[in-house]
Amino acid sequence: MKSLSIKDIAVKANVSITTVSFIINGKAKEKSISEAVIEKVKKIIEESGYKPNQIARSLRTGNSNIIGLIIEDISNSFFSRIARLIEDKAYKRGYKIIYSSTENNIDKAKELINLFKSRKVDAYIISPIKGIEEDVQMLLDDGNPVIFFDRNLPNVETSYVGADHFNASYQSIQSFIDQGKKNIALVTTDINVAQITERHDGYKKALEDNGIKYDDNLVLKIHFNQEENETIEQIKALFENKKIDAVLFATNYLAISGLKALKQIDKKIGGDFAVIAYDDHEAFELHTPRISAIQQPLEEIAEAIIKLILNRLSSKGKLPAEELIIPTRLVLRN
Amino acid sequence: MKSLSIKDIAVKANVSITTVSFIINGKAKEKSISEAVIEKVKKIIEESGYKPNQIARSLRTGNSNIIGLIIEDISNSFFSRIARLIEDKAYKRGYKIIYSSTENNIDKAKELINLFKSRKVDAYIISPIKGIEEDVQMLLDDGNPVIFFDRNLPNVETSYVGADHFNASYQSIQSFIDQGKKNIALVTTDINVAQITERHDGYKKALEDNGIKYDDNLVLKIHFNQEENETIEQIKALFENKKIDAVLFATNYLAISGLKALKQIDKKIGGDFAVIAYDDHEAFELHTPRISAIQQPLEEIAEAIIKLILNRLSSKGKLPAEELIIPTRLVLRN
DNA sequence: AAAGCGAAATAAAACGATTTAGTATGTAAA
């Protein structure tokens, strides 16, 4: 069964397509359509269950009411939660979200941008990776709103919403030091993005400010796409070979692997060994003992992203790039 | 800057739009376009970076190469993992996924179906809830492929992929009984979907088959949309007021809440008190002691869904509805 | 009665692709 078109409605109501279109789009008054006709047409639309074809509409108007969301991995709880919040908020304002995961693969990220471009999404929300600067710049040059979140690309001038990774990391290390820890390790990833280097820098700075010498041997960089088992082995090696009394995990999935590693070598978390994880996770509250974590205010981040996007969409001219750095919360669980 | 259209390419190459279209769509040979022209046009497309406007293409061909995925909640790890797998597999076959969460809200689910319909998605993958039968039936009547997963709606005849919830539940209870447990509780939700009632039925049947009387007081039905704190209080009440030596949690988020509750009342999991959770979760492996869980084979489920969808998309005629019941795996962690 | 004007409605172009039904040309078969 073919679905109804505006033409079918026009025929049924015995008016022109134009008239129906004006009524659908709330321009009836403005275009001085008579009350009687408005009523008649609305009734027919109601009864027939007609819904305008969004594809035709998009083709004509050039916008899709779709926002593209490009993230690292939808199955990571940080991203899936943010996605859910963004989806909710966008939905309430009449926008749909399409999301897709890059898996930190530059080619896939580029492909996704092209795909979204050919689908004429109205705006892009991207958690970017290095190597896509040019592609993003092209989007911007074409006048598309683009918001980065979680991570930033220094050479691209567009708005950014993210947590204060540097300070979050700094404070965690400071709290270790306040507890009297001296040999503080950092387990991080080797992906080259601002958010990760900021976390690394905060670690360094906190040590230096407290007169502790930075030791590269206490920093473990895990390769992004490797098997979890290998990660666990590397973390075990770190703890077995070095004297360490505190560790900051730079992402929640690293922390999960780390906890597994600690369990395997039976290293207890407690008085003389402390752990903090970046990004909270359900497992941390439940763990015995409970694991301290840096919480990013997801709700605030999502809200900020949507606000920026909608501002850009509603204003014709280009707005200056804004940077929103949102403070994190260190939840110490002991 | 306006993006290029097929017309621009045609002008540049000094051929007709038709010719360009044939070449883009790989019909050049079939339509006997000369090798020289093919080369020339391809070169121009390459150099200019032209990408066909998918919206125009969709309008004309009537299909979008988009599959709509309607789930309960993308931030639930079961769904986000499935989503990721489906996305991956679909992507490799040239399909995009748009997903959206219903939050178990009938109106939102209906709205989503309409939204996807007006966007002309090629197929629907739905984890359905009661109350949307008519809407789905309309989709089917219009010839749209619809696949249910995780849950089924008995009165709608369409393909379904899901785990063997009844047996999973049955086996869990049987394993409790084999360990000598007698007072076995079930913590489940009050949402009225097949998958949840099947889990309940499996619980009942296993008890009966072992000569244990079913006791409604040992079954706690948690209201779906309530605050987690309330859930925890209810679970605490259950354990404090009844003599219970084993419990099956019917979803992973209930298990998470349950573990929190057990921690609060300091009830230890071990020899004389056993726990199994439906759907595995990272927290369970890490928990002390480790928590047993029923694993659904996500990869298999995703693969089955995609296969069914693609079959339906490639065959013109309607195929008979298929039901794929996939066995689960009970992982006992002690 | 002609001109002017506002109200009410519409015809037709446009968006950017696909596809049907051609046309023009050269060559082989009758």
Next chain:
DNA sequence: TTTACATACTAAATCGTTTTATTTCGCTTT
């Protein structure tokens, strides 16, 4: 020489909307 047919290519219709420009009509005004 005509017919047939393959080759190489294209004009124009079409998908379902939005939107610009235009028409039609009745009513005032001069």
